[in-house]
Amino acid sequence: MTAVSAVKAALRTQAIETPSWAYGNSGTRFKVFAQPGVPRTPQEKLDDAARVHAHTGVAPTVALHIPWDKVEGADGYAELAKYAQERGLKLGAINSNVFQDDDYKLGSVTNPDPAVRRKALDHLLECVDIMDATGSRDLKLWFSDGTNYPGQDDIRARQDRLAEALAAVYERLGEGQRMLLEYKFFEPAFYATDVPDWGTAYAHCLKLGEKAQVVVDTGHHAPGTNIEFIVALLLREGKLGAFDFNSRFYADDDLMVGAADPFQLFRIMYEVVRGGGFTPDVAFMLDQCHNIEAKIPAIIRSVMNVQEATAKALLVDGEALAAAQSSGDVLAANAVLMDAYNTDVRPLLAEVREEMGIDPDPMAAYARSGWAEKIIDERVGGTQAGWGA
Numbered sequence: 001m002t003a004v005s006a007v008k009a010a011l012r013t014q015a016i017e018t019p020s021w022a023y024g025n026s027g028t029r030f031k032v033f034a035q036p037g038v039p040r041t042p043q044e045k046l047d048d049a050a051r052v053h054a055h056t057g058v059a060p061t062v063a064l065h066i067p068w069d070k071v072e073g074a075d076g077y078a079e080l081a082k083y084a085q086e087r088g089l090k091l092g093a094i095n096s097n098v099f100q101d102d103d104y105k106l107g108s109v110t111n112p113d114p115a116v117r118r119k120a121l122d123h124l125l126e127c128v129d130i131m132d133a134t135g136s137r138d139l140k141l142w143f144s145d146g147t148n149y150p151g152q153d154d155i156r157a158r159q160d161r162l163a164e165a166l167a168a169v170y171e172r173l174g175e176g177q178r179m180l181l182e183y184k185f186f187e188p189a190f191y192a193t194d195v196p197d198w199g200t201a202y203a204h205c206l207k208l209g210e211k212a213q214v215v216v217d218t219g220h221h222a223p224g225t226n227i228e229f230i231v232a233l234l235l236r237e238g239k240l241g242a243f244d245f246n247s248r249f250y251a252d253d254d255l256m257v258g259a260a261d262p263f264q265l266f267r268i269m270y271e272v273v274r275g276g277g278f279t280p281d282v283a284f285m286l287d288q289c290h291n292i293e294a295k296i297p298a299i300i301r302s303v304m305n306v307q308e309a310t311a312k313a314l315l316v317d318g319e320a321l322a323a324a325q326s327s328g329d330v331l332a333a334n335a336v337l338m339d340a341y342n343t344d345v346r347p348l349l350a351e352v353r354e355e356m357g358i359d360p361d362p363m364a365a366y367a368r369s370g371w372a373e374k375i376i377d378e379r380v381g382g383t384q385a386g387w388g389a
């Protein structure tokens with residue numbers, strides 16, 4: 001039986017990164033629903049993120065998205081990092097953006113035009129400059145590149161162009177910096193996406209070296225994909241760099257992680273724990289948009305959902321499971337896993353929070369804090385995350 005004290009100690013070390021864009025207005029390509037009180041600046045996004053960390057105790061870093069979080073001035077990013085630090089936060093992954101410019105209609109780093117490729121590469125290199133200023137470890141790369149029609153461009157040549165750009169970025173990485181390559185099986189390209197799956201991302205990262213790691217965005221798979229298998233495999237190969245957590249019913253829905261399928265999240269976290277991935281070497285990030293629900297409480301709820309899945313994964317009785325597996329007792333093995341999944345871990349997490357000196361009920365504590373009312377009063381004309389613009 002796993003010692004509860006060890007489970008609690010592990011939960012206290014958990015770190016979940018929240019995305020700056022989740023605090024801003026967002027929507028679908030049909031409509032952005034503006035909410036009162038949303039942040040108008042990167043600094044205000046950090047103010048909100050500080051509330052999430054204050055109430056959960058496990059959300060100490062915030063991912064930035066460039067240019068959505070662009071700040072001016074030679075020392076702008078260093079000052080933003082200081083602003084974060086003064087609020088008990090650190091800046092996390094820098095997300096690049098080579099998908100919202102007319103020039104990228106036929107692709108960014110895989111575009112047939114060398115001038116467009118150069119422009120995209122310059123942006124990625126600028127993101128590494130920003131990492132130097134913010135002290136961020138990770139550069140996250142998601143490419144919308146791909147083609148809509150068979151024959152539109154040469155699939156192999158596009159892979160060569162991608163490899164060339166990735167190699168140039170890799171060369172530029174400093175000590176302690178990494179690049180995280182994210183895959184997505186479709187959208188916005190519909191015929192062939194240039195980084196559609198973990199295998200493509202893995203092949204590029206393997207060639208580049210150990211500073212290149214794969215990101216698993218839980219929303220970026222075809223329905224029915226066994227994501228925990230991918231997690232187990234990447235961890236086994238030392239190539240799992242990070243998660244982008246969210247939930248999906250149909251496609252890239254970006255709903256609250258653990259909302260659509262908490263059992264899947266548990267299975268993923270079990271493979272993380274089993275594979276030794278519950279360490280700072282794997283970044284646990286949210287990549288979500290809150291279009292119709294209030295943003296800060298939705299992010300708090302998401303963090304709690306990841307915590308609950310983690311607690312259940314840590315509670316799996318490894319010895320009993322191994323014994324059942326080696327004796328071929330299928331039902332007993334499955335029961336060990338399900339016992340952990342069916343445990344109500346909310347009282348355990350409430351105790352963990354009390355031991356950390358925070359309120360055992362983060363949702364209620366936030367509701368009582370008055371922050372939601374304060375930002376509605378003080379902030380007028382909040383910004384859009386960047387989606388649906």
Ligand code: PSV
Pocket residue numbers: 095096142182184217244252287
């Ligand atoms: C687009 O699918 C996406 O959601 C990717 O998951 C990126 O991580 C994110 O946008 C931010 O660029």
Ligand code: MN
Pocket residue numbers: 142182217244287
């Ligand atoms: Mn993502």
Ligand code: MN
Pocket residue numbers: 217219220252287
């Ligand atoms: Mn996505």
